[in-house]
Amino acid sequence: MTDLRKGRIEIRDVSVSFGGKGQRTQAVSGVSLEVKPGDFVSVIGPSGCGKSTLLNIVAGFMVPTQGAALLDGQAIDGPGADRGVVFQQYSLFPWMTVRKNVEFGLKMQGLGINARESKARTLLGLAGLLPFENHYPDQLSGGMKQRVGIVRALATSPQVLLMDEPFGALDSQTRTVMQEILTNMWQQLQLSVLFITHDIEEAIFLSEKVYVMTARPGRIKAEIPIPLPRPRTPEMMSSPTFHALVRQLKGLIREESLAAMGGELGAAGLQGLDAHIGQDGLKALS
Numbered sequence: 147m148t149d150l151r152k153g154r155i156e157i158r159d160v161s162v163s164f165g166g167k168g169q170r171t172q173a174v175s176g177v178s179l180e181v182k183p184g185d186f187v188s189v190i191g192p193s194g195c196g197k198s199t200l201l202n203i204v205a206g207f208m209v210p211t212q213g214a215a216l217l218d219g220q221a222i223d224g225p226g227a228d229r230g231v232v233f234q235q236y237s238l239f240p241w242m243t244v245r246k247n248v249e250f251g252l253k254m255q256g257l258g259i260n261a262r263e264s265k266a267r268t269l270l271g272l273a274g275l276l277p278f279e280n281h282y283p284d285q286l287s288g289g290m291k292q293r294v295g296i297v298r299a300l301a302t303s304p305q306v307l308l309m310d311e312p313f314g315a316l317d318s319q320t321r322t323v324m325q326e327i328l329t330n331m332w333q334q335l336q337l338s339v340l341f342i343t344h345d346i347e348e349a350i351f352l353s354e355k356v357y358v359m360t361a362r363p364g365r366i367k368a369e370i371p372i373p374l375p376r377p378r379t380p381e382m383m384s385s386p387t388f389h390a391l392v393r394q395l396k397g398l399i400r401e402e403s404l405a406a407m408g409g410e411l412g413a414a415g416l417q418g419l420d421a422h423i424g425q426d427g428l429k430a431l432s
């Protein structure tokens with residue numbers, strides 16, 4: 147079991163710019179956030195606000211232009227086995243069975259065949275995948291492939307799990323089941339999770355805390371604690387607290403999405419919108 151005192155992620159005053167002189171894009175500006183050991187924290191915000199950029203910095207795939215990301219007080223300077231990463235697209239090896247996919251990282255760590263097999267089977271069991279251990283990825287549904295992806299990321303016992311829209315490609319039914327499976331695994335393994343999503347309900351259902359980002363350049367607009375009890379159940383999604391949180395987050399995101407779209411459309415584009423739907427239509431939208 148993961149040591150509960152480990153797995154603290156800190157992003158300290160991080161700014162990121164892309165491109166050279168003349169074509170410089172500031173993606174992220176002065177972002178600070180924290181995931182305490184064993185916490186589940188989501189980041190939500192309009193498209194292009196820098197969510198994936200932040201996750202890539204914590205994963206060690208990218209270096210910030212300013213500021214720093216730390217894991218348990220140590221500056222992150224590259225990828226490491228202490229951080230498991232799951233992306234939206236499934237990244238399984240198609241020529242390996244489910245179990246061999248899960249065992250891969252353990253083999254790289256030099257674990258013997260029996261220990262690898264036993265660990266892989268335990269985790270596959272937690273995710274309900276043991277009956278499919280000898281299947282190949284193309285014999286699995288999207289939800290099952292993503293469950294294997296999560297189990298594979300967890301196999302090397304990382305202290306933190308970094309997830310970038312992991313359920314974005316799944317239908318809503320499968321997505322709901324995956325959210326429940328993930329909360330169960332998170333509770334049993336006591337990991338810290340940094341979770342990127344566009345989906346407000348998903349962020350609330352899964353998290354202890356949700357950070358809302360502004361339109362680009364991404365800053366932290368709000369930090370919303372989620373006071374729902376654990377374990378979370380789908381019935382909680384109909385509770386007044388849940389609905390109030392959805393309303394609050396929708397309001398915050400809407401402001402930023404309009405700002406982001408305004409930037410893309412420009413004044414002329416927005417005038418075109420105005421001409422199309424008229425002032426009354428615009429009032430109805432606000």
Ligand SMILES: Nc1ncnc2c1ncn2[C@@H]1O[C@H](COP(=O)(O)OP(=O)(O)OP(=O)(O)O)[C@@H](O)[C@H]1O
Pocket residue numbers: 164165171173191192193194195196197198199200362
């Ligand atoms: N390698 C890069 N070179 C230039 N610009 C980049 C690069 N990577 C990201 N960007 C820009 O930085 C901004 C933030 O990108 P990022 O992918 O982090 O946003 P995001 O919030 O994850 O977006 P989405 O929700 O659409 O996935 C975007 O405007 C993007 O176009």
